[in-house]
Amino acid sequence: MVLMLGLLASAAPAHQRCKEENMMVRKEWSSLSPHERVAYSDAVTCLQNxxxxxxxxxYPGAKNRYADFVATHINYTFIIHLDAIFLPWHRDYVWLYESALRDECGYQGAQPYWDWPAYVEGGLEKSQLFDGSAYSMGSNGKGNNSCVYKGPFSNYTAPFPYFPNSIIMDNIENNGTGAIPSWSFDYEPNCFQRYLNDEALRLNNNYSCIETLLSQPTIGEFQNYLSTPEGDAHYGPHGGGHVAMGGDGADLFTSPTDPVFFLHHAQVDRMWTIWQSYDIKTRRYALNGTQTLENVPPSPELTLDDHITWGPLGVNRTTRELMDVQAGPFCYRYE
Ligand SMILES: [Cu+2]
Known part of the structure; x- marks a missing residue:
């Protein structure tokens, strides 16, 4: 009987498991109450301890549970950016993080997001996200090292080394192997850094950029517009958000060191979810591209049956399981 019940439960279609009643609702940072914002940053601090x-x-630099997430991102940097894995990988990554906050740190809410265009006017440093109050995600950096000095995370130690951008460019230009440097997981403690950049946000993340992003006709064009690889201050909305954080958040390898990374990537995921919703039939399972950064070294096209692995961070998934935010492991929507 027990076995039969088990079989019935696992045979239940995804749409029956994820219902309105148990769906998580992800909200914009500024629309959370001050109490909810503190509950969120407290849970992040908990994970860091x-x-x-x-x-x-x-992984000598992985000194705490939070750093495990950063280490995993470093480990996969060359296969999860500027390729087909980018969107499904980061969707699952944010969800695993949200689950850790809830399961391991007692957080009751959902993962918030950072709606970029709403922050283009007025300056990041004065915004509810970065004003350095107890209700923010910490201040801007200051001093020679741009250390975050006020509010949540101002005492956080960034454990991993700094990765110069040339590592990525060298790999692309010299047809490299996409192997991460041998020192990638060394323990090199430094203060947690930010260098807020209003101009990057204004150029890449304004309302008209978002409109352009959401009007891209194919997943390939959507991805290309989202993350423009190089070029004179134009990075696409994904790159623009990273450059706007500056400091640790702008390092392609260690960017999750800045906890705002997860609000930024929730917003990237929200963009993808909205784009998918415009034409579910053709877009929900649409993939385009291979499995390596700028296809260096060359790799096969990503398919829905390919596996995405997490190591100790989470259960392995097929790409197919990561395409619908109300099926597979997921059950959430954006408000
Ligand atoms: Cu990333």
């Missing part, structure tokens, strides 16, 4: 679950010999 829990022990790591990674092998410490292999």
């Amino acid at each position: 829990l022990p790591s679950q990674l092998n410490n010999t292999q």
